[in-house]
Amino acid sequence: MKRIAVLTSGGDAPGMNAAIRAVVEQGIHHGLEVYGVYYGYRGLVEGDFRLLTLSDVHHNIRRGGTMLYSARYPEFKHKEYQEKAISQLEKFGIDALVVIGGDGSFAGALSLSKLGFPAVGIPGTIDNDIPGTEYTIGFDSAVSVALDAIDKISDTAASHNRTFVVEVMGRHAGDIAIWAGVAAGADAIIIPEEEFLIEDVVRRTEAGRSAGKDYSLVVLAEGAMDVDNFVEQFQILAPDQSVRGVTLSHIQRGGTPTARDRVFATLMGARSVDLLIEGQKAIYLGVREEQLTVFDIVETLEKTEHQVRQDLFQLNQKLTDRGN
Ligand SMILES: Nc1ncnc2c1ncn2[C@@H]1O[C@H](COP(=O)(O)OP(=O)(O)OP(=O)(O)O)[C@@H](O)[C@H]1O
Numbered sequence: 001m002k003r004i005a006v007l008t009s010g011g012d013a014p015g016m017n018a019a020i021r022a023v024v025e026q027g028i029h030h031g032l033e034v035y036g037v038y039y040g041y042r043g044l045v046e047g048d049f050r051l052l053t054l055s056d057v058h059h060n061i062r063r064g065g066t067m068l069y070s071a072r073y074p075e076f077k078h079k080e081y082q083e084k085a086i087s088q089l090e091k092f093g094i095d096a097l098v099v100i101g102g103d104g105s106f107a108g109a110l111s112l113s114k115l116g117f118p119a120v121g122i123p124g125t126i127d128n129d130i131p132g133t134e135y136t137i138g139f140d141s142a143v144s145v146a147l148d149a150i151d152k153i154s155d156t157a158a159s160h161n162r163t164f165v166v167e168v169m170g171r172h173a174g175d176i177a178i179w180a181g182v183a184a185g186a187d188a189i190i191i192p193e194e195e196f197l198i199e200d201v202v203r204r205t206e207a208g209r210s211a212g213k214d215y216s217l218v219v220l221a222e223g224a225m226d227v228d229n230f231v232e233q234f235q236i237l238a239p240d241q242s243v244r245g246v247t248l249s250h251i252q253r254g255g256t257p258t259a260r261d262r263v264f265a266t267l268m269g270a271r272s273v274d275l276l277i278e279g280q281k282a283i284y285l286g287v288r289e290e291q292l293t294v295f296d297i298v299e300t301l302e303k304t305e306h307q308v309r310q311d312l313f314q315l316n317q318k319l320t321d322r323g324n
Pocket residue numbers: 009010011012041042071072073074075076077078101102103104105106107108109111124125126127171
């Protein structure tokens with residue numbers, strides 16, 4: 001193996017740069033040339049490749065976003081585009097590809113592996129929604145940004161005895177909502193994985209007030225319901241409450257990556273290069289019980305579904321069921 005490439009794809013996630021840096025440092029350490037593919041799969045198909053040096057990456061470990069830029073490029077679902085990408089990789093003499101991205105990007109890596117091109121995935125998405133792994137790079141940073149914003153909202157909520165409904169990201173997964181909601185002591189957490197009744201949410205907020213709370217907080221995952229719709233229905237059921245809805249939106253994707261995201265990104269970036277050198281062709285990395293874990297990309301992606309932390313969700317349900 002002489003030459004590898006690395007790309008970032010889908011929504012950017014804090015810690016992607018730390019992963020890129022580790023791939024480049026480890027690749028160069030092993031005597032490889034490491035190319036950066038700019039703008040995800042679009043750049044792969046168009047041949048937007050540049051040789052990376054240590055000076056391109058060494059200062060990037062602490063930066064959010066992705067220095068390789070990213071793209072949503074639905075065309076890549078089609079085989080002819082995947083074949084074009086492989087032709088570009090072959091034209092540049094590249095032996096293997098590291099894909100840093102979310103579940104969609106992993107589907108792209110899977111398709112390349114199935115066509116015979118060696119690829120390894122590094123989970124980089126704030127959504128934490130990749131099957132198999134309990135953790136994706138960027139999730140910890142996003143939760144921390146969401147929690148910081150929710151804490152600030154809670155200050156003003158308490159001052160006016162208000163109820164705030166805060167919509168967080170996560171696409172079809174409730175992970176950010178669960179972690180930020182538990183950490184903020186939310187009266188209710190609404191996730192797409194669990195059915196809910198707005199009547200029950202109202203009951204929980206009222207029980208909290210009866211128990212002496214001076215504000216109420218609902219953390220709503222974007223995949224469960226639109227926040228404006230939720231607030232409208234909530235207000236009808238609770239006309240005496242002063243309710244506000246807030247969407248945190250893309251702020252959750254920005255900012256400095258946390259230590260946890262940087263450390264796992266570094267571990268995964270370095271290990272991805274080692275695994276490619278060992279001859280692996282169709283795998284991705286993840287975390288199980290705090291340990292770096294290698295998954296077979298075909299087996300795991302095609303046969304497993306992402307699971308949210310039901311234990312945390314149920315704990316919050318229990319703590320906020322104050323029994324009115
Ligand atoms: N089924 C698929 N087959 C091949 N490529 C795919 C497939 N699904 C997605 N991709 C490619 O991966 C890119 C990124 O996917 P997507 O937009 O779902 O983001 P993601 O990687 O899941 O990240 P995030 O959810 O954090 O934004 C797509 O724009 C497309 O180029």
